[in-house]
Amino acid sequence: ANKKLLILPGDGIGPEVMGEVRRIIGWFERERGLGFDIEEDLVGGCAIDAYGVPLADKTLDLAMGADAVLLGAVGGPKWEPLPFEIRPERGLLKLRKEMQLYANLRPAIVFDELADASTLKHEVVAGLDILIIRELTGDLYFGTPRGVETLPDGTRRGVNTMVYTSPEVRRVARIAFDLARKRGSKVCSVDKANVVETTEMWREEVIKLHGEGYEDIQLSHMYVDNAAMQLVRNPKQFDVIVTGNIFGDILSDEAAMLTGSLGMLPSASLGDPDESGRRRALYEPVHGSAPDITGQGVANPLATVLSFAMMLRYSFDMDAEAEMVEQAVRNVLKSGLRTGDIMQPGMAQVSTTVMGEAIIRE
Ligand code: NAI
Ligand code: MG
Numbered sequence: 001a002n003k004k005l006l007i008l009p010g011d012g013i014g015p016e017v018m019g020e021v022r023r024i025i026g027w028f029e030r031e032r033g034l035g036f037d038i039e040e041d042l043v044g045g046c047a048i049d050a051y052g053v054p055l056a057d058k059t060l061d062l063a064m065g066a067d068a069v070l071l072g073a074v075g076g077p078k079w080e081p082l083p084f085e086i087r088p089e090r091g092l093l094k095l096r097k098e099m100q101l102y103a104n105l106r107p108a109i110v111f112d113e114l115a116d117a118s119t120l121k122h123e124v125v126a127g128l129d130i131l132i133i134r135e136l137t138g139d140l141y142f143g144t145p146r147g148v149e150t151l152p153d154g155t156r157r158g159v160n161t162m163v164y165t166s167p168e169v170r171r172v173a174r175i176a177f178d179l180a181r182k183r184g185s186k187v188c189s190v191d192k193a194n195v196v197e198t199t200e201m202w203r204e205e206v207i208k209l210h211g212e213g214y215e216d217i218q219l220s221h222m223y224v225d226n227a228a229m230q231l232v233r234n235p236k237q238f239d240v241i242v243t244g245n246i247f248g249d250i251l252s253d254e255a256a257m258l259t260g261s262l263g264m265l266p267s268a269s270l271g272d273p274d275e276s277g278r279r280r281a282l283y284e285p286v287h288g289s290a291p292d293i294t295g296q297g298v299a300n301p302l303a304t305v306l307s308f309a310m311m312l313r314y315s316f317d318m319d320a321e322a323e324m325v326e327q328a329v330r331n332v333l334k335s336g337l338r339t340g341d342i343m344q345p346g347m348a349q350v351s352t353t354v355m356g357e358a359i360i361r362e
Contacts, residue, residue: 002035003316006066008043008059011088012289013299014072020301020356021070021308027360028321039066043095044074044088044289054091060098068315069095069282070308073289096136099280101269102168103175104134104248105310106286108235108255108265113333114342118260120232125258130238131179132255134248135172136269138164141245162198164244169205175270176242177214182313184239186218190227190247202244224251231255262287263300263341266307268314281315283307293340297351300339302329305359328362 005025009018028034041047041059048054054074063069074088084090110118110128118125143163150156173189180187189206191199203221210219222230224247230237231254243251256265265287271280285303293299305325313322337358338347350358 002037004037004065004067005039005311006062006069007038007040008063008069008071009040010043010072010074010289011045011076012073012291012294014044014074014289016294016297016299016352017285017301017304018070018072020352020359021304023356024305024308024325024360032321034318034321043071043091045076045079047091048079048082048086048088054086054088055094060095063095063099063282064280067278067281068311069099070304070311071095071282071284072304073285073287075289076291076294095282096269099269099282100137100271101280101282102135102137102272103172103270104136104252105179105268105270105314106132106134106252106255106265107267107306107310108132108252108258109306110259111264111330111333113330114259114261114264114344116344117342118258120258120260124233125235128235128258129183130235130255131183131240132248132252133172133176133179133240133242134252135164135168135242135244136248137245138168139245162196162244162246164198164202166201166205169202170209171272173206173209173242176240177210177217179314180217180240182319185216186220186239188220188222188227188238188241190222190224190241190243190251192224192247193221194223199244206242227251228254231258256286261300261342262303263339264302264306266303266310268307268310270314279315281311283311283315297353298340299352300341301352301356301359302339305329305356325359328359331362332358 009015039062074092079088108130110125112126115122115126140160140162143161146160148158176187191203193200193203267286269282273279309322309325312318336347337350343349
């Protein structure tokens with residue numbers, strides 16, 4: 001049966017970069033006979049304009065019925081004056097929540113051709129290929145009690161609570177172990193088990209799960225402060241990193257800067273498989289809607305193209321096709337084509353569509 005794909009281009013450069021993915025999908029359909037049933041809808045600011053809400057119920061229904069969702073970006077200055085509850089970002093948050101996406105995958109890959117774009121030494125980052133898996137639905141961001149109160153003497157007291165349950169730890173650790181098998185078979189679990197009991201339990205549960213059929217994976221543990229240092233000192237020591245929501249938020253942004261190019265960073269968010277074994281999944285570039293360059297045709301489509309490759313690999317088990325897309329990206333970079341954001345001396349600056357055409361040619 002054809003794979004059901006929901007495409008949500010969103011706002012700003014979202015539709016521009018998604019257009020290139022549409023053309024790549026068209027190529028796979030024509031040249032490789034792949035069949036996708038594609039629906040397209042609005043999310044974010046454009047959905048507010050058309051439907052009055054950043055994520056309409058009918059759009060959510062399409063997402064819940066799809067094999068995978070591919071999203072561009074949401075937001076922009078036009079909608080910033082709106083109250084927080086109806087801002088474009090709420091559409092994305094609601095989508096993640098309703099789809100119960102608890103594992104956020106953020107690869108940090110440095111293409112050798114772009115290693116100089118990093119602020120780190122070439123030899124530290126060249127060839128880097130790590131995957132950070134951040135738990136997305138628990139931790140300080142959702143735990144209760146929470147809030148700020150004013151005590152009788154006028155002192156203000158802020159409270160947030162780090163909460164995880166063992167099933168929450170196990171399900172995200174399982175994704176880490178499963179994906180590590182598709183990569184370098186190494187998982188580093190990051191915690192602060194020396195001072196934070198919640199993460200002590202995290203570590204124990206990861207170790208337990210490792211003993212239940214994942215003995216082929218090389219498992220290590222690291223305190224988050226050390227992990228932050230090691231990511232800068234020697235990031236290539238890692239393969240898969242798995243960690244909680246707040247540590248993952250910080251470490252994944254740190255890892256993004258190892259690559260130095262926002263326009264190149266894909267991501268995926270995964271949930272549980274349903275009765276038919278289909279895992280809920282959302283794929284999107286890490287970057288936002290880039291209002292400063294919207295409409296100029298200069299946006300880098302590669303983060304979205306690489307998100308599409310992740311979709312092929314993780315939702316559809318089309319590893320060969322995913323590899324084709326990633327190899328095409330490497331070849332295009334090797335041939336010297338660059339969008340403005342990754343421009344280097346001596347290279348040819350090209351538009352969004354020329355970059356897309358070059359990918360298809362490769
Ligand atoms: P941004 O990621 O949109 O842009 C940051 C800088 O990087 C800008 O100078 C932009 O031109 C550049 N950039 C980003 N993607 C690029 C690409 N593909 N090619 C070339 N250059 C690129 O972040 P910013 O400016 O903080 O936010 C802009 C809007 O996007 C805001 O409304 C924000 O709320 C929203 N946003 C949405 C996200 C999402 O949909 N997941 C994530 C981050 C921000
Ligand atoms: Mg962050």
